Amino acid sequence: MRLLLGTVLAMLAGLAHAATVAISCGAVGRELELCREGAEAWAARSGHTVRLVSTPSSGTERLALYQQLLAARAPDIDVLQIDVVWPGILAPHLADLSAAARAVADEHLASLVRNNTVDGRLVALPWFVDLGLLYYRRDLLERHAARVPRTWPELTETAARIQRAERDAGNARLWGFVFQGRAYEGLTCNALEWLASHGAGALIDAQGRLDLRPAPAAAAMALAASWVGTISPRGVLNYAEEEARGLFQSGHAVFMRNWPYAWALLQDAASPVRGRVGIATLPAGPDGAPAAALGGQQLAVSRYSREPEAAASLALYLSGRAEQKRRAIAGGYHPTRPALYADPEVLAASPLFAVLGAALDDAVARPASVTGPAYNRVSFAFANAVHAALAGQSDAATSVRAFERQLRRIKRRADWAAPDRR
Numbered sequence: 001m002r003l004l005l006g007t008v009l010a011m012l013a014g015l016a017h018a019a020t021v022a023i024s025c026g027a028v029g030r031e032l033e034l035c036r037e038g039a040e041a042w043a044a045r046s047g048h049t050v051r052l053v054s055t056p057s058s059g060t061e062r063l064a065l066y067q068q069l070l071a072a073r074a075p076d077i078d079v080l081q082i083d084v085v086w087p088g089i090l091a092p093h094l095a096d097l098s099a100a101a102r103a104v105a106d107e108h109l110a111s112l113v114r115n116n117t118v119d120g121r122l123v124a125l126p127w128f129v130d131l132g133l134l135y136y137r138r139d140l141l142e143r144h145a146a147r148v149p150r151t152w153p154e155l156t157e158t159a160a161r162i163q164r165a166e167r168d169a170g171n172a173r174l175w176g177f178v179f180q181g182r183a184y185e186g187l188t189c190n191a192l193e194w195l196a197s198h199g200a201g202a203l204i205d206a207q208g209r210l211d212l213r214p215a216p217a218a219a220a221m222a223l224a225a226s227w228v229g230t231i232s233p234r235g236v237l238n239y240a241e242e243e244a245r246g247l248f249q250s251g252h253a254v255f256m257r258n259w260p261y262a263w264a265l266l267q268d269a270a271s272p273v274r275g276r277v278g279i280a281t282l283p284a285g286p287d288g289a290p291a292a293a294l295g296g297q298q299l300a301v302s303r304y305s306r307e308p309e310a311a312a313s314l315a316l317y318l319s320g321r322a323e324q325k326r327r328a329i330a331g332g333y334h335p336t337r338p339a340l341y342a343d344p345e346v347l348a349a350s351p352l353f354a355v356l357g358a359a360l361d362d363a364v365a366r367p368a369s370v371t372g373p374a375y376n377r378v379s380f381a382f383a384n385a386v387h388a389a390l391a392g393q394s395d396a397a398t399s400v401r402a403f404e405r406q407l408r409r410i411k412r413r414a415d416w417a418a419p420d421r422r
């Protein structure tokens with residue numbers, strides 16, 4: 001009885017302090033809509049109010065906005081959707097959620113909890129996992145008797161062949177392959193997949209040493225540069241996720257590299273390619289193994305929030321089991337809770353979950369934890385070097401050499417982890 005009374009009083013106290021909590025969500029695909037539904041469900045249960053702040057869909061631009069707000073200690077956003085590669089960059093501005101999440105932290109993938117723990121502080125709760133995937137037009141592959149490519153050279157050849165044949169037959173606007181080629185975080189992910197799958201390393205290893213083999217790196221970049229203007233429209237140099245999806249979904253591309261979120265949208269009732277798309281793990285290098293960039297988003301609470309408790313409660317609710325399950329079924333967002341991968345309703349919702357299981361074995365992480373606050377400089381230098389090669393402003397070998405010099409300089413200044421002994 002006393003316990004019940006306590007609960008009722010606590011609820012009343014909670015209601016008496018109804019808070020307004022602002023949350024920033026991404027806007028790629030259905031992100032904003034799903035975030036709004038989840039946040040409003042939390043508000044209805046808790047008696048608090050939520051305000052959605054939409055932020056740029058380019059991760060690079062969103063990070064710049066956050067850095068500006070947080071550096072000014074602005075209380076405008078209480079809960080922030082942050083990229084898996086940002087905890088090391090934003091940690092000083094984020095609240096420690098260890099106590100609030102004590103009961104649930106070990107329900108999430110341990111690697112993500114580690115990723116989000118900076119200097120012993122849990123600065124964000126895992127929300128969903130992303131992994132680079134290959135989308136293909138099943139109908140076009142069948143029509144041209146092609147199999148799903150297993151290597152990048154094979155993808156290049158198949159894309160060119162189908163593009164040529166289709167154009168000859170009057171399908172004038174068809175392209176072979178679309179990906180994220182703008183100079184931003186998304187290109188870092190794509191290019192890391194090309195390099196790692198060519199056996200060129202993952203830029204920086206877990207000990208903080210340089211992990212970049214110039215010859216296969218240049219080969220990978222040169223192959224990608226050969227796509228631009230041939231199997232990929234030149235516009236790909238300015239494509240992020242949604243531009244690539246737009247072209248593929250309207251039926252104008254054979255292959256696309258994208259994250260899992262695209263699947264549910266491609267299968268939407270209004271989608272021109274509904275029922276004609278397949279998904280697979282990304283191709284391997286000529287003699288390497290496939291590599292899929294590991295991405296994903298987390299929920300953090302700003303240290304400058306005026307409503308830290310309500311904010312933590314919202315982050316916990318959204319990253320909770322029921323909400324992650326709802327997002328998995330409605331939007332194909334991949335849970336950070338292993339238990340949900342055994343949930344029959346989740347598995348039945350999308351064939352992605354099975355492909356993702358296989359692709360997870362090939363996952364390659366960006367060197368964010370080890371480089372900490374310097375990650376952004378590493379990624380920026382990499383994306384720009386790759387972009388120069390794709391745009392034909394510099395040849396691939398020169399781009400790799402210039403990037404390697406920059407990487408050494410960044411490393412010297414940032415002085416992360418173990419010294420480079422190469």
Ligand code: GLC
Nearest residue numbers: 059084130185186295296297
């Ligand atoms: C997705 C991923 C994120 C990645 C970004 C690149 O949002 O979740 O990890 O950095 O795409 O554009």
